[in-house]
Amino acid sequence: MPIDKFVTLESSCVPLPIENVDTDQIIPARFLKKTTRDGFGDSLFCDWRYDKEGNPKPDFVLNDPTYSGSILVAGKNFGSGSSREHAAWAIHGYGFKVVVSSFFADIFKNNALNNGVLPVQISDDFLNQLFEAIEADAKVVVKVDLENQTISVPSKNISEKFDINPYKKKCLINGYDDIDYLLSITDDIQAWEEKAHA
Amino acid sequence: MAGKTLFDKIWEKHVVNQVEGGPSVLYIDRHLIHEVTSPQAFAGLKERGIKVRRPEKTIATPDHNIPTMDQHLQIHDELSRFQVNKLKENCEDNGITMYGLTHPYNGIVHVIGPELGLTRPGMTIVCGDSHTSTHGAFGSIAFGIGTSEVEMVLATQCLMQTRPKTMRINVEGELKEGVTSKDIVLYIISQLTTGGGTGYFVEFAGSAIRSLSMEARMTICNMSIEMGAKGGMIAPDETTFEYVKGREFAPKGEEWEKALAEWKQLPSDPDAVFDKEIHFKAEDIEPIITYGTNPGMGLGISANIPKVEEIEKSSQKSFVKSLEYMGFNAGEAMIGKRVDYVFVGSCTNGRIEDLRAFTKFVEGKKKADNVVAWIVPGSKQVEKQALEEGLKEKLEAAGFELRQPGCSACLAMNDDKIPEGLYAVSTSNRNFEGRQGPGARTMLASPLTAAAAAVTGVITDPRTLL
Numbered sequence: 234m235p236i237d238k239f240v241t242l243e244s245s246c247v248p249l250p251i252e253n254v255d256t257d258q259i260i261p262a263r264f265l266k267k268t269t270r271d272g273f274g275d276s277l278f279c280d281w282r283y284d285k286e287g288n289p290k291p292d293f294v295l296n297d298p299t300y301s302g303s304i305l306v307a308g309k310n311f312g313s314g315s316s317r318e319h320a321a322w323a324i325h326g327y328g329f330k331v332v333v334s335s336f337f338a339d340i341f342k343n344n345a346l347n348n349g350v351l352p353v354q355i356s357d358d359f360l361n362q363l364f365e366a367i368e369a370d371a372k373v374v375v376k377v378d379l380e381n382q383t384i385s386v387p388s389k390n391i392s393e394k395f396d397i398n399p400y401k402k403k404c405l406i407n408g409y410d411d412i413d414y415l416l417s418i419t420d421d422i423q424a425w426e427e428k429a430h431a
Numbered sequence: 432m433a434g435k436t437l438f439d440k441i442w443e444k445h446v447v448n449q450v451e452g453g454p455s456v457l458y459i460d461r462h463l464i465h466e467v468t469s470p471q472a473f474a475g476l477k478e479r480g481i482k483v484r485r486p487e488k489t490i491a492t493p494d495h496n497i498p499t500m501d502q503h504l505q506i507h508d509e510l511s512r513f514q515v516n517k518l519k520e521n522c523e524d525n526g527i528t529m530y531g532l533t534h535p536y537n538g539i540v541h542v543i544g545p546e547l548g549l550t551r552p553g554m555t556i557v558c559g560d561s562h563t564s565t566h567g568a569f570g571s572i573a574f575g576i577g578t579s580e581v582e583m584v585l586a587t588q589c590l591m592q593t594r595p596k597t598m599r600i601n602v603e604g605e606l607k608e609g610v611t612s613k614d615i616v617l618y619i620i621s622q623l624t625t626g627g628g629t630g631y632f633v634e635f636a637g638s639a640i641r642s643l644s645m646e647a648r649m650t651i652c653n654m655s656i657e658m659g660a661k662g663g664m665i666a667p668d669e670t671t672f673e674y675v676k677g678r679e680f681a682p683k684g685e686e687w688e689k690a691l692a693e694w695k696q697l698p699s700d701p702d703a704v705f706d707k708e709i710h711f712k713a714e715d716i717e718p719i720i721t722y723g724t725n726p727g728m729g730l731g732i733s734a735n736i737p738k739v740e741e742i743e744k745s746s747q748k749s750f751v752k753s754l755e756y757m758g759f760n761a762g763e764a765m766i767g768k769r770v771d772y773v774f775v776g777s778c779t780n781g782r783i784e785d786l787r788a789f790t791k792f793v794e795g796k797k798k799a800d801n802v803v804a805w806i807v808p809g810s811k812q813v814e815k816q817a818l819e820e821g822l823k824e825k826l827e828a829a830g831f832e833l834r835q836p837g838c839s840a841c842l843a844m845n846d847d848k849i850p851e852g853l854y855a856v857s858t859s860n861r862n863f864e865g866r867q868g869p870g871a872r873t874m875l876a877s878p879l880t881a882a883a884a885a886v887t888g889v890i891t892d893p894r895t896l897l
């Protein structure tokens with residue numbers, strides 16, 4: 234399946250200044266009974282977002298009309314825990330295109346990239362500056378430029394470079410996914426299998 | 432030229448192709464699937480109109496979403512039933528072997544792989560489940576993948592992977608009495624934090640690791656993901672070969688001899704260089720219990736919860752939030768805290784040695800009245816063995832009930848949920864908020880510490896009752 238193409242994005246942000254947000258918080262296990270990839274956005278951060286009766290908890294950021302946008306800015310070590318891709322589907326389904334943190338768990342990073350969600354890893358310092366900028370102005374616009382691998386707050390004149398694997402960058406810019414690539418080299422795989430079993 | 436690590440040797444043997452400046456195409460020897468993370472992958476194949484490339488390399492078992500009582504009846508939860516049936520249907524359509532509910536080989540995916548001899552040294556093993564790292568205990572490269580990656584393996588038997596860095600964690604010396612391999616791994620995670628292994632593939636080494644049984648080694652590799660590592664592994668040795676030999680799908684006769692000769696070449700060369708090397712002393716490790724909401728928040732059972740000032744400034748907010756969730760105060764002792772539930776099971780500690788250790792501990796004692804205990808074997812074979820060894824009677828005599836195998840309260844997708852606000856001592860691997868049920872409060876520990884809590888009804892140092 235082709236993924237969304239990603240080149241640049243300018244958006245206000247949703248701040249989540251909590252560290253070690255694990256995949257059980259992003260999407261609790263009881264929502265993993267679906268057999269399709271869609272419809273997980275409504276359950277994103279479910280137990281933080283809704284009370285037992287299913288009413289929105291007003292103090293949780295996703296329920297706070299002050300904040301909106303397609304960039305989620307989260308505390309250090311985002312996405313640890315389970316390999317459930319449902320976490321990436323929930324984030325994508327909710328409408329986030331970028332997650333910013335100073336550290337990401339490996340599997341989450343891969344899952345996000347495989348769904349066209351860009352994980353932007355920045356320094357602790359820059360993360361703090363971002364949180365401060367959002368606190369000062371909830372509508373502050375953050376710009377993510379994948380081609381140049383920069384994240385910036387134009388109104389504040391601050392920016393930082395981020396790393397991304399060149400192959401993954403190409404995939405995102407063109408909307409390719411790994412499976413397309415793997416299917417294109419089945420001859421090589423066949424040859425390798427024959428050699429390995431020779 | 433420097434020697435090679437165990438990891439290097441296996442990785443290099445499995446690289447099909449190298450993308451310029453990008454990841455490697457890695458060939459996968461063994462693929463394990465379960466009902467929760469595979470349906471979307473099969474749907475993806477269908478949409479693309481392609482079949483599974485090597486169905487014989489994939490094995491399926493429903494485990495996450497199944498009841499642990501009355502497994503001969505239809506699953507009553509409609510969504511769970513649908514998901515389990517979907518797995519069956521997908522396997523049938525694609526010629527994949529599945530060990531369904533009530534099959535003698537059914538069980539938690541990371542328990543049945545090793546016990547059937549499907550997990551072997553030198554292999555690349557993946558599963559849409561982060562605790563796939565368990566299989567690394569045999570000296571294999573094993574790691575968890577997402578559903579898109581499950582689809583890649585089904586379609587091509589390959590994955591695109593960036594080579595991780597290597598780390599060796601050495602644990603030297605002898606464990607003190609009452610300290611288990613679960614305590615070793617919880618201790619390591621408490622020292623390195625949940626992000627301490629991110630970007631690395633970890634080899635566990637040292638005399639304390641070498642002296643462990645295969646099952647104890649699996650417990651350690653199982654939780655390597657909880658320090659953020661890509662996976663964990665232990666060099667194969669006589670203990671490994673002894674365990675694999677004679678298992679259902681293990682190589683036999685001449686094949687066995689050939690495999691054995693290869694496996695013996697796998698351990699890291701003496702001059703191999705790791706990107707990072709860490710040393711711990713086995714004597715420093717006490718029975719560990721967690722007090723917070725991630726597996727790195729563990730401490731020696733007789734220690735006190737840290738004070739807020741002792742926590743790094745940037746982490747204080749998360750620390751306070753975590754204690755609030757647990758209903759604990761900074762600085763207080765763990766010993767004596769109330770326990771409502773005890774869960775023994777999961778791919779971390781649901782094997783026969785775990786059940787034996789728990790049973791031996793509680794034999795001749797009684798379950799505390801305030802405690803509800805769920806003892807859940809990791810597989811049908813573990814269950815069978817527990818029955819044959821008379822563990823069930825002994826457990827029952829002490830007031831415990833042996834349930835049927837599955838993931839159960841480890842992730843509470845079935846009915847085995849810890850009620851909101853109540854405290855559970857659990858031998859599983861994650862104490863995240865809501866992991867064992869909405870509002871559930873989990874304290875991770877070894878089967879011995881769980882047993883001590885089960886008979887006293889409060890957090891108790893197991894060494895005082897040995």
Ligand code: SF4
Nearest residue numbers: 562777778838841842
């Ligand atoms: S027992 Fe728990 S950790 Fe293990 S596979 Fe099942 S849900 Fe995952």
